[in-house]
Amino acid sequence: xxxxxxxxxxxxxxxxxxxxxxxxxxxxxxxxxxxxxxxxxxxxxxxxxxxxxxxxxxxxxxxxxxxxxxxxxxxxxxxxxxxxxxxxxxxxxxxxxxxxxxxxxxxxxxxxxxxxxxxxxxxxxxxxxxxxxxxxxxxxxxxxxxxxxxxxxxxxxxxxxxxxxxxxxxxxxxxxxxxxxxxxxxxxxxxxxxxxxxxxxxxxxxxxxxxxxxxxxxxxxxxxxxxxxxxxxxxxxxxxxxxxxxxxxxxxxxxxxxxxxxxxxxxxxxxxxxxxxxxxxxxxxxxxxxxxxxxxxxxxxxxxxxxxxxxxxxxxxxxxxxxxxxxxxxxxxxxxxxxxxxxxxxxxxxxxxxxxxxxxxxxxxxxxxxxxxxxxxxxxxxxxxxxxxxxxxxxxxxxxxxxxxxxxxxxxxxxxxxxxxxxxxxxxxxxxxxxxxxxxxxxxxxxxxxxxxxxxxxxxxxxxxxxxxxxxxxxxxxxxxxxxxxxxxxxxxxxxxxxxxxxxxxxxxxxxxxxxxxxxxxxxxxxxxxxxxxxxxxxxxxxxxxxxxxxxxxxxxxxxxxxxxxxxxxxxxxxxxxxxxxxxxxxxxxxxxxxxxxxxxxxxxxxxxxxxxxxxxxxxxxxxxxxxxxxxxxxxxxxxxxxxxxxxxxxxxxxxxxxxxxxxxxxxxxxxxxxxxxxxxxxxxxxxxxxxxxxxxxxxxxxxxxxxxxxxxxxxxxxxxxxxxxxxxxxxx
Amino acid sequence: xxxxxxxxxxxxxxxxxxxxxxxxxxxxxxxxxxxxxxxxxxxxxxxxxxxxxxxxxxxxxxxxxxxxxxxxxxxxxxxxxxxxxxxxxxxxxxxxxxxxxxxxxxxxxxxxxxxxxxxxxxxxxxxxxxxxxxxxxxxxxxxxxxxxxxxxxxxxxxxxxxxxxxxxxxxxxxxxxxxxxxxxxxxxxxxxxxxxxxxxxxxxxxxxxxxxxxxxxxx
Numbered sequence: 001x002x003x004x005x006x007x008x009x010x011x012x013x014x015x016x017x018x019x020x021x022x023x024x025x026x027x028x029x030x031x032x033x034x035x036x037x038x039x040x041x042x043x044x045x046x047x048x049x050x051x052x053x054x055x056x057x058x059x060x061x062x063x064x065x066x067x068x069x070x071x072x073x074x075x076x077x078x079x080x081x082x083x084x085x086x087x088x089x090x091x092x093x094x095x096x097x098x099x100x101x102x103x104x105x106x107x108x109x110x111x112x113x114x115x116x117x118x119x120x121x122x123x124x125x126x127x128x129x130x131x132x133x134x135x136x137x138x139x140x141x142x143x144x145x146x147x148x149x150x151x152x153x154x155x156x157x158x159x160x161x162x163x164x165x166x167x168x169x170x171x172x173x174x175x176x177x178x179x180x181x182x183x184x185x186x187x188x189x190x191x192x193x194x195x196x197x198x199x200x201x202x203x204x205x206x207x208x209x210x211x212x213x214x215x216x217x218x219x220x221x222x223x224x225x226x227x228x229x230x231x232x233x234x235x236x237x238x239x240x241x242x243x244x245x246x247x248x249x250x251x252x253x254x255x256x257x258x259x260x261x262x263x264x265x266x267x268x269x270x271x272x273x274x275x276x277x278x279x280x281x282x283x284x285x286x287x288x289x290x291x292x293x294x295x296x297x298x299x300x301x302x303x304x305x306x307x308x309x310x311x312x313x314x315x316x317x318x319x320x321x322x323x324x325x326x327x328x329x330x331x332x333x334x335x336x337x338x339x340x341x342x343x344x345x346x347x348x349x350x351x352x353x354x355x356x357x358x359x360x361x362x363x364x365x366x367x368x369x370x371x372x373x374x375x376x377x378x379x380x381x382x383x384x385x386x387x388x389x390x391x392x393x394x395x396x397x398x399x400x401x402x403x404x405x406x407x408x409x410x411x412x413x414x415x416x417x418x419x420x421x422x423x424x425x426x427x428x429x430x431x432x433x434x435x436x437x438x439x440x441x442x443x444x445x446x447x448x449x450x451x452x453x454x455x456x457x458x459x460x461x462x463x464x465x466x467x468x469x470x471x472x473x474x475x476x477x478x479x480x481x482x483x484x485x486x487x488x489x490x491x492x493x494x495x496x497x498x499x500x501x502x503x504x505x506x507x508x509x510x511x512x513x514x515x516x517x518x519x520x521x522x523x524x525x526x527x528x529x530x531x532x533x534x535x536x537x538x539x540x541x542x543x544x545x546x547x548x549x550x551x552x553x554x555x556x557x558x559x560x561x562x563x564x565x566x567x568x569x570x571x572x573x574x575x576x577x578x579x580x581x582x583x584x585x586x587x588x589x590x591x592x593x594x595x596x597x598x599x600x601x602x603x604x605x606x607x608x609x610x611x612x613x614x615x616x617x618x619x620x621x622x623x624x625x626x627x628x629x630x631x632x633x634x635x636x637x638x639x640x641x642x643x644x645x646x647x648x649x650x651x652x653x654x655x656x657x658x659x660x661x662x663x664x665x666x667x668x669x670x671x672x673x674x675x676x677x678x679x680x681x682x683x684x685x686x687x688x689x690x691x692x693x694x695x696x697x698x699x700x701x702x703x704x705x706x707x708x709x710x711x712x713x714x715x716x717x718x719x720x721x722x723x724x725x726x727x728x729x730x731x732x733x
Numbered sequence: 734x735x736x737x738x739x740x741x742x743x744x745x746x747x748x749x750x751x752x753x754x755x756x757x758x759x760x761x762x763x764x765x766x767x768x769x770x771x772x773x774x775x776x777x778x779x780x781x782x783x784x785x786x787x788x789x790x791x792x793x794x795x796x797x798x799x800x801x802x803x804x805x806x807x808x809x810x811x812x813x814x815x816x817x818x819x820x821x822x823x824x825x826x827x828x829x830x831x832x833x834x835x836x837x838x839x840x841x842x843x844x845x846x847x848x849x850x851x852x853x854x855x856x857x858x859x860x861x862x863x864x865x866x867x868x869x870x871x872x873x874x875x876x877x878x879x880x881x882x883x884x885x886x887x888x889x890x891x892x893x894x895x896x897x898x899x900x901x902x903x904x905x906x907x908x909x910x911x912x913x914x915x916x917x918x919x920x921x922x923x924x925x926x927x928x929x930x931x932x933x934x935x936x937x938x939x940x941x942x943x944x945x946x947x948x949x950x951x952x
Contacts, residue, residue, distance in 0.1 A: 091789055091857070094870045096843070097850035100787045130786075137791050150948060158943050305913040306934045309889075310876065311941040312896055315831060315859065318949055323830035327898040334897070338909055675922040 144168055154318045157326060166577045173282060177275040184271040186244055188255040188262050202254035202261060206609050213477035216485045216604035234500060235407045236493035247488040250607045265607040265617045279585055287578035336436060343435045362432050372424055376417040377457045383413040384461040411501035414454045422447045448580055452587050459591045462491055467599060478600030486605040788857035798856055801951035802849050816846035827947045832895040836875045859947040868945050869935045873928055885925035886911050
């Protein structure tokens with residue numbers, strides 16, 4: 001009897017936990033339900049015990065009532081059945097299909113004894129679940145590049161697959177941002193321009209602005225050389241400047257539809273804020289899983305041995321060569337980890353004079369690193385200034401190549417710097433005597449910092465040039481109107497050039513370096529792919545979705561790459577990519593906010609010609625609200641609200657940090673308690689209510705054949721059939 | 734073509750295989766009886782629905798496994814009665830290079846052979862949509878080499894040997910790794926992992942769900 005009930009146990013723990021288990025469960029449950037321990041209910045081990053408890057108890061209740069049927073038990077039975085039916089869907093049981101079929105038949109027979117309401121509830125929840133599943137199945141077909149990424153996973157493992165699903169996430173993010181900008185800004189303009197709707201542009205003449213500020217000289221010499229179009233395409237000037245790609249195109253104050261006037265400056269600003277907020281939320285949501293796991297663990301290093309050994313093998317690998325590589329990488333990784341342990345122990349045993357020597361050496365080397373960084377930043381600064389000053393020369397005075405060189409000088413210097421500095425950093429870090437894992441992390445951190453900081457330097461240089469005037473004051477228009485009549489467009493052009501140059505370099509390296517190298521030297525590390533990954537974000541330009549994004553790296557990967565001996569794990573690399581993206585986003589937001597709030601918007605082009613700064617649109621819009629709403633908004637943005645709000649947020653954060661610390665301590669205490677209980681039970685013999693090691697060992701082999709799925713289902717059916725038939729009979733009398 | 738009782742069933746929705754006709758959306762048309770293969774004909778609609786309800790597999794995956802099964806099963810048998818040997822299942826492309834394929838076969842087979850439903854059950858556990866508790870349950874069974882209900886040091890050493898697949902393995906490396914794993918996940922200090930301890934460790938492991946899945950079954 002217990003065997004048959006045990007055979008239908010959820011999650012099939014038939015035999016590992018014999019029926020003695022119930023008393024120990026009651027002990028555990030009372031321990032866990034005392035008030036100070038309530039927050040322990042969040043621990044996964046408690047939840048698994050709780051799940052077992054509800055199902056085991058309900059099962060036994062059910063078997064009891066089925067054996068001795070009386071009417072007074074029928075309500076209890078109903079409760080038991082609903083609890084049992086609601087606990088898990090039938091798929092989650094660890095049984096084979098024929099047993100699940102029988103279980104489902106039993107459940108259906110028992111369902112007849114439920115009330116009409118419960119039956120209908122059950123039926124509707126089932127149909128809803130089926131509908132949701134079908135919908136999910138259909139939407140999974142819409143997933144972009146699903147088959148390609150699956151085949152990559154089969155050939156190269158989950159680490160590289162995570163890189164490609166990250167790329168797919170970036171493409172989707174870009175697409176959504178493009179849609180936001182298109183709907184909010186472009187669509188009204190296109191509708192009016194091509195006369196699809198009966199609307200017109202609203203142009204408010206600017207008052208009390210010096211006429212000099214609104215002059216925007218479009219250089220058009222008599223003869224246009226044929227290659228000027230090519231240069232325009234590469235540098236974003238000329239005909240490209242008047243397309244919707246750049247800020248200057250939107251020199252309109254509004255679009256007047258039949259019933260309302262669409263405020264274009266407000267829409268432009270709000271769309272920028274919207275897509276930045278959306279990107280931030282989406283990236284944070286995606287990275288929450290990685291952070292959560294990091295926080296729960298009490299160990300310092302990210303990768304534990306349990307994870308590497310039990311979840312070390314990618315079961316989806318189907319390729320013999322990839323399997324060999326995986327074996328090799330596991331060998332390497334585990335040996336490296338043990339090596340790192342030894343080095344860490346060695347470090348802990350250092351004498352004080354050795355420590356002093358190491359630290360002074362590290363200080364010196366860090367100064368060298370800072371000097372290298374400063375040199376690169378200065379080079380970029382000078383290159384940008386040189387490029388900006390010489391860009392204005394007439395085309396016919398220059399040779400074709402020289403012109404392009406000057407235009408692309410900042411991009412070239414940035415790329416060179418990003419190429420040279422990782423090599424320098426890799427050399428330096430050898431002397432700093434860190435453990436191997438930390439070495440790799442620090443090198444990557446330095447390279448990533450380098451990449452992001454170079455763009456910051458570029459933007460800062462441009463910013464300083466825009467707001468500084470040499471011989472005359474900037475008070476006329478607020479910015480250097482002589483050199484930068486439309487400075488937003490010009491900053492956008494620099495970003496555009498950076499993007500184009502990046503694209504050219506990626507194509508060139510893939511075609512001219514990777515493919516030939518594969519023929520000559522057939523090994524190429526996949527870690528280099530990761531270093532090319534960090535994306536750059538421009539400010540002030542439109543973003544067009546780069547569908548070139550995935551097919552090119554995939555081609556490159558499949559035809560040229562043989563994965564390196566040191567593989568990276570899916571979870572680790574996911575976390576890393578998203579972290580880099582998050583830092584990049586935050587760094588991109590800073591110059592954007594400064595330029596929106598501080599630097600006066602250009603008066604010669606753009607939708608903000610009538611405002612002092614870009615941000616001024618918002619106060620002007622708020623002043624058109626009804627007075628109650630206005631006072632509410634003013635109250636929310638005043639210091640009287642902001643300071644207490646900030647303090648409350650800090651308090652909440654401290655509360656959660658304290659809670660997390662308390663959880664960690666409790667976990668440690670529970671572990672100690674558990675080992676103490678085991679030890680004392682072992683020394684005293686069997687303890688009532690606890691399953692001891694000995695009883696488990698004695699019982700387990702007997703039941704051992706039960707949970708091994710090789711156990712024949714043949715001798716079980718008769719018992720189950722009997723149970724299926726007995727309920728009706730037993731309920732009749 | 735011989736007359737067999739399956740052809741004369743009333744609930745058979747499909748047409749016998751000798752006729753090349755148009756297949757309905759739910760069933761896929763198969764060719765004639767192949768050389769040395771199972772009788773190939775379409776799966777019943779009701780069976781397909783039932784398998785979808787009882788497993789985590791999608792319709793396409795079930796049909797794909799049906800295809801693969803038919804290619805391998807012995808000639809002249811109805812697919813529901815045919816069985817595959819453990820060697821045949823071990824040599825499927827999905828399991829061919831897996832170091833734990835013998836354990837997988839032992840856990841999922843009944844009486845040393847695989848029926849079609851056993852293969853489906855195996856694919857369901859390894860599918861992407863399967864819930865973590867199910868995967869953890871079967872992972873525990875797979876990793877318990879000596880089948881005593883616990884993952885003890887012997888099992889751990891065997892797992893490590895299979896993972897590393899190398900001839901020169903020092904004893905120190907094995908004992909080191911084993912002791913590290915046990916120190917991380919053995920909560921009651923009895924030198925082996927019970928199911929709850931294993932479950933707890935896998936709940937914290939970020940890579941487990943990603944690595945414990947197979948989605949290529951032959952098509």
